[in-house]
Amino acid sequence: MKRFFPVYVRVPLIFFLSFGLIEYLIDSGDKPAFIEYPSVLLLLGLILLVLIAIEIVVNASNNILNQLMTPEERAEKERLENMPFSQLPAIKKLLQKLTKSKSIKEEKEIELEHEYDGIKELDNVLPPWWVYLFYSTVIFGVIYLGKYHLFGGENQYQELDKELAIAQKEIEEYKKTAPDLLTADQVVLLTEPADIAAGKALFDSNCVACHRADGGGGIGPNLTDEYWILGGDVKDIFNTIMEGGRDGKGMVAWKQQIKPTDIQKIASFILTLQGTNPADAKAPEGDKVAPVATN
Incomplete structure:
Protein backbone atom coordinates (compact mmCIF):
# COMPACT_ATOMS: atom_id res chain seq x y z
CA MET A 1 0.00 0.00 0.00
CA LYS A 2 2.99 2.32 0.30
CA ARG A 3 2.84 2.65 -3.48
CA PHE A 4 -0.57 4.30 -3.15
CA PHE A 5 0.32 6.31 -0.01
CA PRO A 6 3.96 7.41 -0.39
CA VAL A 7 5.79 9.20 2.39
CA TYR A 8 4.99 12.67 1.03
CA VAL A 9 1.29 11.76 1.31
CA ARG A 10 1.32 9.79 4.56
CA VAL A 11 3.17 12.28 6.74
CA PRO A 12 1.14 15.41 5.80
CA LEU A 13 -2.11 13.44 5.96
CA ILE A 14 -1.47 12.09 9.47
CA PHE A 15 -0.16 15.49 10.61
CA PHE A 16 -3.24 17.40 9.44
CA LEU A 17 -5.55 14.73 10.86
CA SER A 18 -3.80 15.23 14.20
CA PHE A 19 -4.16 19.00 13.81
CA GLY A 20 -7.89 18.68 13.09
CA LEU A 21 -8.41 16.34 16.06
CA ILE A 22 -6.67 18.79 18.40
CA GLU A 23 -8.76 21.70 17.07
CA TYR A 24 -11.90 19.63 17.63
CA LEU A 25 -11.00 18.59 21.18
CA ILE A 26 -9.73 21.98 22.41
CA ASP A 27 -12.21 24.84 22.72
CA SER A 28 -10.15 27.87 21.69
CA GLY A 29 -12.98 30.21 20.65
CA ASP A 30 -12.55 32.10 17.38
CA LYS A 31 -8.77 31.67 17.33
CA PRO A 32 -6.97 28.46 16.28
CA ALA A 33 -5.86 26.34 19.22
CA PHE A 34 -2.14 26.67 18.39
CA ILE A 35 -2.46 30.48 18.58
CA GLU A 36 -4.56 30.57 21.74
CA TYR A 37 -2.41 27.92 23.45
CA PRO A 38 1.30 27.97 22.42
CA SER A 39 1.78 24.52 23.98
CA VAL A 40 -0.41 23.10 21.20
CA LEU A 41 2.10 24.37 18.64
CA LEU A 42 4.85 22.52 20.50
CA LEU A 43 2.71 19.38 20.51
CA LEU A 44 2.15 19.62 16.75
CA GLY A 45 5.88 20.05 16.21
CA LEU A 46 6.53 16.98 18.35
CA ILE A 47 3.98 14.96 16.35
CA LEU A 48 5.70 15.98 13.11
CA LEU A 49 9.12 14.97 14.44
CA VAL A 50 7.75 11.59 15.60
CA LEU A 51 6.21 10.94 12.17
CA ILE A 52 9.49 11.75 10.43
CA ALA A 53 11.42 9.54 12.89
CA ILE A 54 9.03 6.63 12.28
CA GLU A 55 9.49 6.94 8.52
CA ILE A 56 13.27 6.95 8.90
CA VAL A 57 13.21 3.85 11.14
CA VAL A 58 10.79 1.99 8.83
CA ASN A 59 12.86 2.78 5.74
CA ALA A 60 16.05 1.64 7.49
CA SER A 61 14.35 -1.59 8.59
CA ASN A 62 13.11 -2.27 5.06
CA ASN A 63 16.60 -1.75 3.67
CA ILE A 64 18.02 -4.25 6.17
CA LEU A 65 15.30 -6.80 5.33
CA ASN A 66 15.95 -6.38 1.61
CA GLN A 67 19.60 -7.19 2.13
CA LEU A 68 18.70 -10.34 4.09
CA MET A 69 16.28 -11.61 1.41
CA THR A 70 17.22 -14.12 -1.25
CA PRO A 71 17.02 -12.97 -4.90
CA GLU A 72 13.80 -15.00 -5.31
CA GLU A 73 12.16 -13.39 -2.26
CA ARG A 74 13.24 -9.97 -3.41
CA ALA A 75 11.79 -10.58 -6.88
CA GLU A 76 8.47 -11.79 -5.38
CA LYS A 77 8.30 -8.72 -3.16
CA GLU A 78 8.89 -6.42 -6.13
CA ARG A 79 6.22 -8.28 -8.11
CA LEU A 80 3.65 -7.75 -5.36
CA GLU A 81 4.62 -4.09 -4.92
CA ASN A 82 4.24 -3.42 -8.65
CA MET A 83 1.04 -5.42 -9.05
CA PRO A 84 -1.95 -3.34 -10.31
CA PHE A 85 -4.36 -2.32 -7.59
CA SER A 86 -7.23 -4.36 -9.04
CA GLN A 87 -5.06 -7.51 -9.06
CA LEU A 88 -4.14 -7.39 -5.39
CA PRO A 89 -5.42 -10.57 -3.65
CA ALA A 90 -7.52 -8.67 -1.10
CA ILE A 91 -9.07 -6.46 -3.80
CA LYS A 92 -9.81 -9.45 -6.05
CA LYS A 93 -11.49 -11.23 -3.15
CA LEU A 94 -13.60 -8.17 -2.34
CA LEU A 95 -14.66 -7.72 -5.99
CA GLN A 96 -15.58 -11.38 -6.15
CA LYS A 97 -17.86 -11.02 -3.13
CA LEU A 98 -19.46 -7.87 -4.52
CA THR A 99 -20.06 -9.19 -8.06
CA LYS A 100 -20.00 -13.01 -7.83
CA SER A 101 -18.51 -12.94 -11.32
CA LYS A 102 -17.08 -16.04 -12.93
CA SER A 103 -13.60 -16.21 -14.36
CA ILE A 104 -13.14 -16.93 -18.07
CA LYS A 105 -12.24 -20.51 -17.25
CA GLU A 106 -15.53 -20.94 -15.35
CA GLU A 107 -17.81 -19.38 -17.98
CA LYS A 108 -18.67 -22.81 -19.42
CA GLU A 109 -20.63 -23.50 -16.25
CA ILE A 110 -23.09 -20.64 -16.85
CA GLU A 111 -23.44 -20.72 -20.64
CA LEU A 112 -27.04 -20.88 -21.88
CA GLU A 113 -28.00 -23.42 -24.54
CA HIS A 114 -28.73 -20.94 -27.32
CA GLU A 115 -26.39 -18.78 -29.37
CA TYR A 116 -26.65 -16.38 -32.31
CA ASP A 117 -23.92 -15.84 -34.89
CA GLY A 118 -21.44 -17.41 -32.52
CA ILE A 119 -22.42 -15.14 -29.65
CA LYS A 120 -23.30 -17.03 -26.48
CA GLU A 121 -25.20 -15.69 -23.49
CA LEU A 122 -24.08 -16.19 -19.92
CA ASP A 123 -26.50 -16.78 -17.06
CA ASN A 124 -24.79 -14.42 -14.60
CA VAL A 125 -26.49 -13.71 -11.29
CA LEU A 126 -27.31 -10.16 -10.27
CA PRO A 127 -24.34 -8.58 -8.44
CA PRO A 128 -24.91 -8.70 -4.67
CA TRP A 129 -24.06 -4.99 -4.32
CA TRP A 130 -26.89 -4.18 -6.75
CA VAL A 131 -29.34 -6.53 -5.00
CA TYR A 132 -28.57 -5.08 -1.56
CA LEU A 133 -28.90 -1.55 -2.92
CA PHE A 134 -32.29 -2.46 -4.40
CA TYR A 135 -33.47 -3.93 -1.08
CA SER A 136 -32.34 -0.77 0.73
CA THR A 137 -34.35 1.44 -1.65
CA VAL A 138 -37.45 -0.71 -1.02
CA ILE A 139 -36.98 -0.41 2.75
CA PHE A 140 -36.41 3.35 2.42
CA GLY A 141 -39.55 3.67 0.30
CA VAL A 142 -41.69 1.85 2.88
CA ILE A 143 -40.35 4.03 5.71
CA TYR A 144 -40.86 7.20 3.65
CA LEU A 145 -44.42 6.19 2.74
CA GLY A 146 -45.28 5.43 6.33
CA LYS A 147 -43.77 8.60 7.79
CA TYR A 148 -45.00 11.20 5.30
CA HIS A 149 -48.20 9.71 3.88
CA LEU A 150 -49.62 7.57 6.68
CA PHE A 151 -48.45 9.20 9.91
CA GLY A 152 -48.46 12.88 8.88
CA GLY A 153 -44.73 13.61 8.96
CA GLU A 154 -43.70 17.17 8.13
CA ASN A 155 -42.58 17.71 4.56
CA GLN A 156 -39.70 19.99 3.56
CA TYR A 157 -41.89 23.08 3.21
CA GLN A 158 -43.45 22.56 6.63
CA GLU A 159 -40.03 21.97 8.21
CA LEU A 160 -38.74 25.16 6.58
CA ASP A 161 -41.71 27.20 7.80
CA LYS A 162 -41.23 25.83 11.31
CA GLU A 163 -37.51 26.63 11.34
CA LEU A 164 -38.14 30.12 9.95
CA ALA A 165 -40.72 30.77 12.67
CA ILE A 166 -38.25 29.64 15.34
CA ALA A 167 -35.50 31.79 13.81
CA GLN A 168 -37.80 34.83 13.67
CA LYS A 169 -38.74 34.34 17.31
CA GLU A 170 -35.05 34.12 18.26
CA ILE A 171 -34.35 37.32 16.30
CA GLU A 172 -37.15 39.15 18.09
CA GLU A 173 -35.85 37.97 21.47
CA TYR A 174 -32.34 39.07 20.51
CA LYS A 175 -33.56 42.50 19.44
CA LYS A 176 -35.09 43.06 22.87
CA THR A 177 -31.67 43.02 24.52
CA ALA A 178 -29.38 44.06 21.65
CA PRO A 179 -28.83 47.83 22.02
CA ASP A 180 -27.31 48.30 18.61
CA LEU A 181 -30.45 46.93 16.98
CA LEU A 182 -32.53 49.65 18.58
CA THR A 183 -35.51 50.74 16.48
Whole structure:
Protein backbone atom coordinates (compact mmCIF):
# COMPACT_ATOMS: atom_id res chain seq x y z
CA MET A 1 0.00 0.00 0.00
CA LYS A 2 2.99 2.32 0.30
CA ARG A 3 2.84 2.65 -3.48
CA PHE A 4 -0.57 4.30 -3.15
CA PHE A 5 0.32 6.31 -0.01
CA PRO A 6 3.96 7.41 -0.39
CA VAL A 7 5.79 9.20 2.39
CA TYR A 8 4.99 12.67 1.03
CA VAL A 9 1.29 11.76 1.31
CA ARG A 10 1.32 9.79 4.56
CA VAL A 11 3.17 12.28 6.74
CA PRO A 12 1.14 15.41 5.80
CA LEU A 13 -2.11 13.44 5.96
CA ILE A 14 -1.47 12.09 9.47
CA PHE A 15 -0.16 15.49 10.61
CA PHE A 16 -3.24 17.40 9.44
CA LEU A 17 -5.55 14.73 10.86
CA SER A 18 -3.80 15.23 14.20
CA PHE A 19 -4.16 19.00 13.81
CA GLY A 20 -7.89 18.68 13.09
CA LEU A 21 -8.41 16.34 16.06
CA ILE A 22 -6.67 18.79 18.40
CA GLU A 23 -8.76 21.70 17.07
CA TYR A 24 -11.90 19.63 17.63
CA LEU A 25 -11.00 18.59 21.18
CA ILE A 26 -9.73 21.98 22.41
CA ASP A 27 -12.21 24.84 22.72
CA SER A 28 -10.15 27.87 21.69
CA GLY A 29 -12.98 30.21 20.65
CA ASP A 30 -12.55 32.10 17.38
CA LYS A 31 -8.77 31.67 17.33
CA PRO A 32 -6.97 28.46 16.28
CA ALA A 33 -5.86 26.34 19.22
CA PHE A 34 -2.14 26.67 18.39
CA ILE A 35 -2.46 30.48 18.58
CA GLU A 36 -4.56 30.57 21.74
CA TYR A 37 -2.41 27.92 23.45
CA PRO A 38 1.30 27.97 22.42
CA SER A 39 1.78 24.52 23.98
CA VAL A 40 -0.41 23.10 21.20
CA LEU A 41 2.10 24.37 18.64
CA LEU A 42 4.85 22.52 20.50
CA LEU A 43 2.71 19.38 20.51
CA LEU A 44 2.15 19.62 16.75
CA GLY A 45 5.88 20.05 16.21
CA LEU A 46 6.53 16.98 18.35
CA ILE A 47 3.98 14.96 16.35
CA LEU A 48 5.70 15.98 13.11
CA LEU A 49 9.12 14.97 14.44
CA VAL A 50 7.75 11.59 15.60
CA LEU A 51 6.21 10.94 12.17
CA ILE A 52 9.49 11.75 10.43
CA ALA A 53 11.42 9.54 12.89
CA ILE A 54 9.03 6.63 12.28
CA GLU A 55 9.49 6.94 8.52
CA ILE A 56 13.27 6.95 8.90
CA VAL A 57 13.21 3.85 11.14
CA VAL A 58 10.79 1.99 8.83
CA ASN A 59 12.86 2.78 5.74
CA ALA A 60 16.05 1.64 7.49
CA SER A 61 14.35 -1.59 8.59
CA ASN A 62 13.11 -2.27 5.06
CA ASN A 63 16.60 -1.75 3.67
CA ILE A 64 18.02 -4.25 6.17
CA LEU A 65 15.30 -6.80 5.33
CA ASN A 66 15.95 -6.38 1.61
CA GLN A 67 19.60 -7.19 2.13
CA LEU A 68 18.70 -10.34 4.09
CA MET A 69 16.28 -11.61 1.41
CA THR A 70 17.22 -14.12 -1.25
CA PRO A 71 17.02 -12.97 -4.90
CA GLU A 72 13.80 -15.00 -5.31
CA GLU A 73 12.16 -13.39 -2.26
CA ARG A 74 13.24 -9.97 -3.41
CA ALA A 75 11.79 -10.58 -6.88
CA GLU A 76 8.47 -11.79 -5.38
CA LYS A 77 8.30 -8.72 -3.16
CA GLU A 78 8.89 -6.42 -6.13
CA ARG A 79 6.22 -8.28 -8.11
CA LEU A 80 3.65 -7.75 -5.36
CA GLU A 81 4.62 -4.09 -4.92
CA ASN A 82 4.24 -3.42 -8.65
CA MET A 83 1.04 -5.42 -9.05
CA PRO A 84 -1.95 -3.34 -10.31
CA PHE A 85 -4.36 -2.32 -7.59
CA SER A 86 -7.23 -4.36 -9.04
CA GLN A 87 -5.06 -7.51 -9.06
CA LEU A 88 -4.14 -7.39 -5.39
CA PRO A 89 -5.42 -10.57 -3.65
CA ALA A 90 -7.52 -8.67 -1.10
CA ILE A 91 -9.07 -6.46 -3.80
CA LYS A 92 -9.81 -9.45 -6.05
CA LYS A 93 -11.49 -11.23 -3.15
CA LEU A 94 -13.60 -8.17 -2.34
CA LEU A 95 -14.66 -7.72 -5.99
CA GLN A 96 -15.58 -11.38 -6.15
CA LYS A 97 -17.86 -11.02 -3.13
CA LEU A 98 -19.46 -7.87 -4.52
CA THR A 99 -20.06 -9.19 -8.06
CA LYS A 100 -20.00 -13.01 -7.83
CA SER A 101 -18.51 -12.94 -11.32
CA LYS A 102 -17.08 -16.04 -12.93
CA SER A 103 -13.60 -16.21 -14.36
CA ILE A 104 -13.14 -16.93 -18.07
CA LYS A 105 -12.24 -20.51 -17.25
CA GLU A 106 -15.53 -20.94 -15.35
CA GLU A 107 -17.81 -19.38 -17.98
CA LYS A 108 -18.67 -22.81 -19.42
CA GLU A 109 -20.63 -23.50 -16.25
CA ILE A 110 -23.09 -20.64 -16.85
CA GLU A 111 -23.44 -20.72 -20.64
CA LEU A 112 -27.04 -20.88 -21.88
CA GLU A 113 -28.00 -23.42 -24.54
CA HIS A 114 -28.73 -20.94 -27.32
CA GLU A 115 -26.39 -18.78 -29.37
CA TYR A 116 -26.65 -16.38 -32.31
CA ASP A 117 -23.92 -15.84 -34.89
CA GLY A 118 -21.44 -17.41 -32.52
CA ILE A 119 -22.42 -15.14 -29.65
CA LYS A 120 -23.30 -17.03 -26.48
CA GLU A 121 -25.20 -15.69 -23.49
CA LEU A 122 -24.08 -16.19 -19.92
CA ASP A 123 -26.50 -16.78 -17.06
CA ASN A 124 -24.79 -14.42 -14.60
CA VAL A 125 -26.49 -13.71 -11.29
CA LEU A 126 -27.31 -10.16 -10.27
CA PRO A 127 -24.34 -8.58 -8.44
CA PRO A 128 -24.91 -8.70 -4.67
CA TRP A 129 -24.06 -4.99 -4.32
CA TRP A 130 -26.89 -4.18 -6.75
CA VAL A 131 -29.34 -6.53 -5.00
CA TYR A 132 -28.57 -5.08 -1.56
CA LEU A 133 -28.90 -1.55 -2.92
CA PHE A 134 -32.29 -2.46 -4.40
CA TYR A 135 -33.47 -3.93 -1.08
CA SER A 136 -32.34 -0.77 0.73
CA THR A 137 -34.35 1.44 -1.65
CA VAL A 138 -37.45 -0.71 -1.02
CA ILE A 139 -36.98 -0.41 2.75
CA PHE A 140 -36.41 3.35 2.42
CA GLY A 141 -39.55 3.67 0.30
CA VAL A 142 -41.69 1.85 2.88
CA ILE A 143 -40.35 4.03 5.71
CA TYR A 144 -40.86 7.20 3.65
CA LEU A 145 -44.42 6.19 2.74
CA GLY A 146 -45.28 5.43 6.33
CA LYS A 147 -43.77 8.60 7.79
CA TYR A 148 -45.00 11.20 5.30
CA HIS A 149 -48.20 9.71 3.88
CA LEU A 150 -49.62 7.57 6.68
CA PHE A 151 -48.45 9.20 9.91
CA GLY A 152 -48.46 12.88 8.88
CA GLY A 153 -44.73 13.61 8.96
CA GLU A 154 -43.70 17.17 8.13
CA ASN A 155 -42.58 17.71 4.56
CA GLN A 156 -39.70 19.99 3.56
CA TYR A 157 -41.89 23.08 3.21
CA GLN A 158 -43.45 22.56 6.63
CA GLU A 159 -40.03 21.97 8.21
CA LEU A 160 -38.74 25.16 6.58
CA ASP A 161 -41.71 27.20 7.80
CA LYS A 162 -41.23 25.83 11.31
CA GLU A 163 -37.51 26.63 11.34
CA LEU A 164 -38.14 30.12 9.95
CA ALA A 165 -40.72 30.77 12.67
CA ILE A 166 -38.25 29.64 15.34
CA ALA A 167 -35.50 31.79 13.81
CA GLN A 168 -37.80 34.83 13.67
CA LYS A 169 -38.74 34.34 17.31
CA GLU A 170 -35.05 34.12 18.26
CA ILE A 171 -34.35 37.32 16.30
CA GLU A 172 -37.15 39.15 18.09
CA GLU A 173 -35.85 37.97 21.47
CA TYR A 174 -32.34 39.07 20.51
CA LYS A 175 -33.56 42.50 19.44
CA LYS A 176 -35.09 43.06 22.87
CA THR A 177 -31.67 43.02 24.52
CA ALA A 178 -29.38 44.06 21.65
CA PRO A 179 -28.83 47.83 22.02
CA ASP A 180 -27.31 48.30 18.61
CA LEU A 181 -30.45 46.93 16.98
CA LEU A 182 -32.53 49.65 18.58
CA THR A 183 -35.51 50.74 16.48
CA ALA A 184 -37.62 53.90 16.66
CA ASP A 185 -40.50 52.21 18.48
CA GLN A 186 -38.09 51.10 21.25
CA VAL A 187 -36.54 54.53 21.79
CA VAL A 188 -37.20 56.34 25.06
CA LEU A 189 -36.10 59.76 26.23
CA LEU A 190 -32.82 59.55 28.16
CA THR A 191 -32.43 61.92 31.11
CA GLU A 192 -29.32 60.68 32.90
CA PRO A 193 -26.54 63.34 32.88
CA ALA A 194 -24.03 60.83 31.49
CA ASP A 195 -26.30 60.03 28.52
CA ILE A 196 -26.99 63.71 27.83
CA ALA A 197 -23.25 64.50 28.00
CA ALA A 198 -22.52 61.66 25.57
CA GLY A 199 -25.27 62.93 23.26
CA LYS A 200 -23.78 66.45 23.34
CA ALA A 201 -20.33 65.12 22.46
CA LEU A 202 -21.77 63.19 19.51
CA PHE A 203 -23.79 66.23 18.45
CA ASP A 204 -20.66 68.42 18.54
CA SER A 205 -18.78 65.88 16.43
CA ASN A 206 -21.40 65.29 13.76
CA CYS A 207 -24.19 67.89 13.78
CA VAL A 208 -22.79 71.37 14.44
CA ALA A 209 -21.81 71.93 10.80
CA CYS A 210 -25.48 72.17 9.86
CA HIS A 211 -27.25 73.04 13.13
CA ARG A 212 -24.58 75.10 14.99
CA ALA A 213 -23.19 74.25 18.39
CA ASP A 214 -26.10 75.97 20.16
CA GLY A 215 -28.69 74.26 17.94
CA GLY A 216 -29.82 77.55 16.46
CA GLY A 217 -29.69 76.23 12.88
CA GLY A 218 -27.65 77.00 9.80
CA ILE A 219 -27.93 74.79 6.77
CA GLY A 220 -30.23 72.67 8.88
CA PRO A 221 -33.27 73.88 10.82
CA ASN A 222 -33.37 75.46 14.25
CA LEU A 223 -33.53 72.77 16.94
CA THR A 224 -34.34 75.07 19.87
CA ASP A 225 -37.85 76.22 18.97
CA GLU A 226 -41.18 74.39 19.04
CA TYR A 227 -41.43 73.86 15.28
CA TRP A 228 -40.46 70.56 13.64
CA ILE A 229 -40.52 69.45 10.03
CA LEU A 230 -40.66 65.69 10.70
CA GLY A 231 -41.95 65.57 14.26
CA GLY A 232 -40.46 66.65 17.59
CA ASP A 233 -40.94 63.55 19.73
CA VAL A 234 -37.75 61.65 20.71
CA LYS A 235 -38.84 58.77 18.46
CA ASP A 236 -39.38 61.15 15.53
CA ILE A 237 -35.98 62.80 16.00
CA PHE A 238 -34.31 59.39 16.32
CA ASN A 239 -35.97 58.21 13.09
CA THR A 240 -35.01 61.42 11.25
CA ILE A 241 -31.35 61.05 12.22
CA MET A 242 -31.36 57.33 11.37
CA GLU A 243 -33.17 57.52 8.03
CA GLY A 244 -32.46 61.10 6.94
CA GLY A 245 -34.76 64.01 6.10
CA ARG A 246 -37.20 64.46 3.27
CA ASP A 247 -36.50 62.71 -0.04
CA GLY A 248 -34.28 64.78 -2.31
CA LYS A 249 -33.48 67.36 0.37
CA GLY A 250 -32.75 67.68 4.02
CA MET A 251 -30.36 65.70 6.20
CA VAL A 252 -28.70 62.48 5.02
CA ALA A 253 -29.23 59.20 6.88
CA TRP A 254 -26.69 58.64 9.66
CA LYS A 255 -27.44 54.97 10.43
CA GLN A 256 -24.27 53.82 8.67
CA GLN A 257 -22.03 56.19 10.63
CA ILE A 258 -23.59 56.30 14.13
CA LYS A 259 -24.88 53.40 16.22
CA PRO A 260 -28.60 53.43 17.12
CA THR A 261 -27.84 53.69 20.84
CA ASP A 262 -25.72 56.77 20.18
CA ILE A 263 -28.43 58.27 17.96
CA GLN A 264 -30.84 57.87 20.89
CA LYS A 265 -28.45 59.90 23.02
CA ILE A 266 -28.21 62.62 20.36
CA ALA A 267 -32.01 62.80 20.08
CA SER A 268 -32.32 63.08 23.86
CA PHE A 269 -29.69 65.85 23.97
CA ILE A 270 -31.43 67.77 21.18
CA LEU A 271 -34.60 67.94 23.26
CA THR A 272 -32.63 69.63 26.08
CA LEU A 273 -32.06 72.55 23.68
CA GLN A 274 -35.78 73.37 23.65
CA GLY A 275 -36.42 76.98 24.67
CA THR A 276 -32.75 78.02 24.98
CA ASN A 277 -33.32 80.81 22.43
CA PRO A 278 -29.75 81.23 21.08
CA ALA A 279 -28.77 84.47 19.39
CA ASP A 280 -29.34 84.73 15.63
CA ALA A 281 -31.39 81.57 15.60
CA LYS A 282 -32.90 80.48 12.30
CA ALA A 283 -36.58 81.19 11.64
CA PRO A 284 -39.02 78.42 12.61
CA GLU A 285 -39.81 75.70 10.05
CA GLY A 286 -42.46 73.00 10.02
CA ASP A 287 -45.33 72.48 12.47
CA LYS A 288 -45.57 73.52 16.07
CA VAL A 289 -45.18 70.68 18.57
CA ALA A 290 -45.81 70.88 22.31
CA PRO A 291 -42.53 71.10 24.30
CA VAL A 292 -41.19 67.82 25.70
CA ALA A 293 -40.18 67.67 29.35
CA THR A 294 -36.58 66.55 29.67
CA ASN A 295 -36.29 66.29 33.45
